[in-house]
Amino acid sequence: MIVARAPLRIPLGGGGTDLQFYSSRFGGFVLSVAIDNYAYVTTLQPSIEKGIRVKARINEYAENLNDIKNELVRASCHASGVTERLQITFSSDLSDGTGMGTSGAYTVCLMQTLSYLKGKLMDKKDLAEAAAHVELDILRRPIGKHDHYMASYGGLKLLRINKDGSVIVEDPPVTKKTLHELKSYLLLFYTGERRESSAVLSAQRELAEKNDGVRVYEYYHRIKDIGMRIHESLIHSDLIHFGELLHEHWETKRCLAGGVSNPRFDKLYQLARNNGALGGKLIGAGGGGLFLLFVPPSEKERVRSTMYQGGLEEVSFSYDWQGATLSNGFYSPRRSS
Structure with missing residues (x-):
């Protein structure tokens, strides 16, 4: 069992200027802070089920990944190359639809656990970009990279989004x-x-x-x-x-x-x-x-x-300074017989 946790965020200034339709023409500027309300994804490789089981707002099971209706799971699994024998559970301190970046945090958690199953540990920038690729490029959602970067990095961050989509992450000189x-x-x-x-x-x-x-x-x-x-x-x-x-x-x-x-x-x-x-x-x-x-x-x-x-x-909150974290204490690679 692998558990990933990623913080939600509060945009303090410039929120929305990371959206592709704007930043691709003018560049974006977002000042944001991560908070100690989190999204969680638990990933497990069952011993007897070869298909994909999803426990989310709608629970589902399918033998073939392409039959899974949860598009975030489907796209993330294809992007990571983990396409079978999975049980994925989503939970959060604040549900999606609340404007706190839950979907982006979920995607960061999902890509972190799936990449770990493939034996790859990504740094914070690569993790943010991998999650953004799923939502922006594969699923074509009308969003920006703000949520993915804040979920991955945590803390107080200034994000400068360039016209080519690259992101510069700065630590503002705030005491x-x-x-x-x-x-x-x-x-x-x-x-x-x-x-x-x-x-x-x-x-x-x-x-x-x-x-x-x-x-x-x-x-x-x-x-x-x-x-x-x-x-x-x-x-x-x-x-x-x-x-x-x-x-x-x-x-x-x-x-x-x-x-x-x-x-x-x-x-x-x-x-x-x-x-x-x-x-x-x-x-x-x-x-x-x-x-x-x-x-x-x-x-x-x-x-x-x-x-x-x-x-x-x-809703009570404090700041989060860790960003995305991974707990793998119960995971051991599945041995082939």
Whole structure:
């Protein structure tokens, strides 16, 4: 039995500029931090079953890999060359559809365990690229590489996505004291609504392809600029400005197509602002999932109470500094008779 674990993430600035339709033309800039909510994949090679068994939201078994309906399993197994005698189990602290990068983290875990079965240990960059290859190139999902890199690396990272798709990973010069203080201002809430990011992102990509996407690109230019200023605010330990920029990001992103926000979320955000929050965002593509709010510590209880009354559930978190990890204590290579 092999167990892989990979962290989910909170994009702090520039989120979405890694999307292929944008980064391939203008380059991307994403500042993000991994958190201690995780995705897990357990891989086992059974003694008597030669087929593929998947334990996920929908459980299934097939003698032939091509008959497996779970496209992530099917694509990852083909990419890794492990195509039979497998039992794969998915689980996570936060389910997919919450905007936290669960699908990317699952893919990182899956590629890590399958590669180990082939006798290959990948470094963090190769692991991120292998996972991104599955989702972007094989499955053609309308996403970027942000989730895969954060799940693989962990920590606080600045990702510079080049037009050719290559990614430069940097450690921002932000002090531990600043990161600790930043954490004291942040609150995370589950809205109770899930959504598939592909629907939101596909709508934005389709709009970008019309009339050369001028309007969509303008919004993403602003998001990138705000992300760069958020990066600078953390370097200079200017947390109040960080909160103000988070609000500017909210006002910009909600103008994008595809149902990024809705009347309920707009109302909840305004209530949070009325009770002391300086800024906030729906994490990920939007349309559901989790709210991140920036709240001065003295106002936290008021905001918590307001969000509870609105039906939201708080999600506790800390930072993750390990990235993807692998536990193989129970695994021994299968011997042929």
